[in-house]
Amino acid sequence: MAEKKLNGTVIVTYRCNARCSMCNRYKAPSKPEEEISIETIKKLPKMYFTNITGGEPFIRTDIKDIVRELYKKSDRIVISTNGFFTDRIVDLCKEFPQIGIRISIEGLEETNNKIRGLDNGFQRGYQTLKTLREMGMKDVGFGMTVQDMNAPDLVPLYQLSDEMGMEFATASLHNSFYFVEAKNIIKDRPMVAQNFENLVNELLASKSPKKWFRAYFNHGLINYIYGQKRLLPCDMSFDTFFIDPYGDVMPCNGTKDKEVMGNLNNQSWDELWNSPEAEQVRSKVRCCDRDCWMIGSVSPAMHKYIWVPLWWVIRHKAKFWTKKKYSMYENKIVRDLRDGKVTKEDLDKCSTCDMCATVNNGLSAASMEQLKNKTGEEIVDADIAAQMNK
Ligand code: SF4
Numbered sequence: 433m434a435e436k437k438l439n440g441t442v443i444v445t446y447r448c449n450a451r452c453s454m455c456n457r458y459k460a461p462s463k464p465e466e467e468i469s470i471e472t473i474k475k476l477p478k479m480y481f482t483n484i485t486g487g488e489p490f491i492r493t494d495i496k497d498i499v500r501e502l503y504k505k506s507d508r509i510v511i512s513t514n515g516f517f518t519d520r521i522v523d524l525c526k527e528f529p530q531i532g533i534r535i536s537i538e539g540l541e542e543t544n545n546k547i548r549g550l551d552n553g554f555q556r557g558y559q560t561l562k563t564l565r566e567m568g569m570k571d572v573g574f575g576m577t578v579q580d581m582n583a584p585d586l587v588p589l590y591q592l593s594d595e596m597g598m599e600f601a602t603a604s605l606h607n608s609f610y611f612v613e614a615k616n617i618i619k620d621r622p623m624v625a626q627n628f629e630n631l632v633n634e635l636l637a638s639k640s641p642k643k644w645f646r647a648y649f650n651h652g653l654i655n656y657i658y659g660q661k662r663l664l665p666c667d668m669s670f671d672t673f674f675i676d677p678y679g680d681v682m683p684c685n686g687t688k689d690k691e692v693m694g695n696l697n698n699q700s701w702d703e704l705w706n707s708p709e710a711e712q713v714r715s716k717v718r719c720c721d722r723d724c725w726m727i728g729s730v731s732p733a734m735h736k737y738i739w740v741p742l743w744w745v746i747r748h749k750a751k752f753w754t755k756k757k758y759s760m761y762e763n764k765i766v767r768d769l770r771d772g773k774v775t776k777e778d779l780d781k782c783s784t785c786d787m788c789a790t791v792n793n794g795l796s797a798a799s800m801e802q803l804k805n806k807t808g809e810e811i812v813d814a815d816i817a818a819q820m821n822k
């Protein structure tokens with residue numbers, strides 16, 4: 433029997449040069465010497481899809497070696513980046529033109545720079561995307577985390593990506609150890625949902641079946657920001673995994689605290705994957721109530737339970753042919769808020785936002801130690817300056 437391939441996410445670093453308003457990871461960097469090594473990467477299983485992420489993955493100067501090694505075991509690789517290190521991205525793409533690149537852009541120029549905390553962040557990201565397109569790279573696109581501040585930019589940014597012939601991936605605010613954040617919350621749900629509704633209709637109106645399924649994903653984001661149960665089961669840790677910079681294998685990046693199935697620096701993959709610790713994490717996933725709706729956990733579920741999104745697409749395409757559009761009020765909870773059957777406060781309680789939570793950042797003791805005398809920003813800024821002077 434053919435070996436079963438998994439869906440993996442490799443967090444190559446927790447270092448980041450951005451200062452995003454919805455993520456404090458930049459304040460909690462990993463120590464470079466502790467970050468996942470090529471030896472550990474060699475121990476990963478066969479994968480049908482690998483996402484390389486961070487922090488900012490291009491902070492690692494050996495990113496090419498990592499990609500080269502991962503291509504020996506993965507059918508498809510996509511790197512999520514803030515797009516700041518243009519030269520490194522372009523250089524990598526010259527060697528791996530088949531790779532996917534997703535650059536996070538959080539809105540049009542002013543909004544993006546405000547959220548991302550990088551003065552020229554939009555121009556850097558946009559120019560990088562344009563350069564990749566001009567090089568003939570096919571699998572490139574934008575990624576946007578939708579919140580109150582940037583929701584009005586959602587459709588304009590989608591239209592920009594469409595004009596450039598690029599992919600457009602969306603998410604909304606999440607809280608977890610990975611983002612070192614517990615206070616993210618959507619304040620004006622109807623306004624944000626209205627912008628998602630507009631995007632869903634743009635996607636359904638397109639000729640691309642892939643975009644029709646993206647429409648379903650964005651419909652799920654409306655459900656998520658209203659704090660409702662996931663539209664599809666979450667099977668993270670069954671045929672999907674995340675591995676952090678320390679070699680710890682985890683089910684996902686959505687848990688409040690870090691959940692560890694085993695450590696690939698010290699164990700073989702088979703030993704780790706079949707361990708009692710891994711089973712314990714799987715039983716936690718089975719009753720997890722965080723109801724995340726991020727592409728990492730939804731994309732495998734959409735493939736596995738394909739008839740659910742497929743039926744949704746068929747119904748909504750049929751509606752389109754009768755000139756009726758998708759409405760956010762198809763979601764009962766959206767009607768309930770409009771009709772006063774639930775209050776904003778009720779919905780706030782359904783979210784993962786916890787203003788009193790102590791946030792666990794998932795760092796090792798050595799990475800924590802370096803934060804005693806310096807801030808994460810100071811450490812990473814000095815690190816990047818040293819890299820540039822080499
Ligand atoms: S969201 Fe990404 S780019 Fe922004 S601070 Fe967090 S890790 Fe860095």
Ligand code: SF4
Pocket residue numbers: 666667668683684685686687688717720721722723724729
């Ligand atoms: S819902 Fe799934 S992705 Fe979210 S925290 Fe739970 S197990 Fe992880």
